[in-house]
Amino acid sequence: AADFILGPPEEPQPPPPAGLAVDLAAIAAGVGGFRILGEAQFDRAGISFTTIHDLNGDGLPEILVSATGNDAAGEDAGAAYVVWGKADGMPVDLAAVSAGQGGYKIVGEGPFVRTGRNVAVVGDLNGDGLDEALISAVTFRPDGTSLAAAYVVWGKADGTPVDLREVAVGRGGYRIVSETEEDDSFGIASIGDMNGDGRSEILLGHSHFGGA
Numbered sequence: 001a002a003d004f005i006l007g008p009p010e011e012p013q014p015p016p017p018a019g020l021a022v023d024l025a026a027i028a029a030g031v032g033g034f035r036i037l038g039e040a041q042f043d044r045a046g047i048s049f050t051t052i053h054d055l056n057g058d059g060l061p062e063i064l065v066s067a068t069g070n071d072a073a074g075e076d077a078g079a080a081y082v083v084w085g086k087a088d089g090m091p092v093d094l095a096a097v098s099a100g101q102g103g104y105k106i107v108g109e110g111p112f113v114r115t116g117r118n119v120a121v122v123g124d125l126n127g128d129g130l131d132e133a134l135i136s137a138v139t140f141r142p143d144g145t146s147l148a149a150a151y152v153v154w155g156k157a158d159g160t161p162v163d164l165r166e167v168a169v170g171r172g173g174y175r176i177v178s179e180t181e182e183d184d185s186f187g188i189a190s191i192g193d194m195n196g197d198g199r200s201e202i203l204l205g206h207s208h209f210g211g212a
Contacts, residue, residue, distance in 0.1 A: 068116050146181060
């Protein structure tokens with residue numbers, strides 16, 4: 001049977017009924033799963049999440065989870081975390097993941113970019129056998145105007161953090177920005193290989209695009 005993830009970013013607010021009964025109190029106690037705890041209040045950890053094929057070689061898929069309100073790189077800079085997959089019920093503290101224990105942290109570029117509004121997995125693009133992460137955010141020009149942004153972050157197997165300021169200049173991945181000024185992030189998806197080069201394509205969408 002497949003496992004699944006629930007992400008209440010404003011817990012302890014109860015989730016609305018959705019036709020599925022899950023005892024979250026039991027999971028929080030390590031029975032039938034495990035809980036992932038945000039670093040700090042108002043981080044909105046769990047606002048977006050997905051799974052990644054095994055990165056660290058233990059045979060288990062990893063979890064990519066975001067927290068748009070994380071303030072490590074400034075107010076509402078946001079962050080994403082790669083959490084190593086595991087088979088026990090012990091909770092995961094994203095503060096420990098931030099320190100390289102049980103995964104690694106991906107830190108936003110700066111204040112108010114809300115990194116991780118959407119996350120996805122693209123597959124292996126750089127030929128190292130590891131899937132890449134796709135993470136949306138906002139970025140700012142030097143004049144203060146904003147652009148929608150998406151980051152392709154190369155998959156890796158160690159716990160060192162990733163700084164999206166480095167990815168923005170081509171180290172550890174690359175950044176994609178919108179054509180026009182935008183104040184919200186992209187919708188993102190991986191749509192498989194369409195042009196026959198063996199690499200998945202990336203689909204980006206934005207509801208506020210002002211082109212013809």
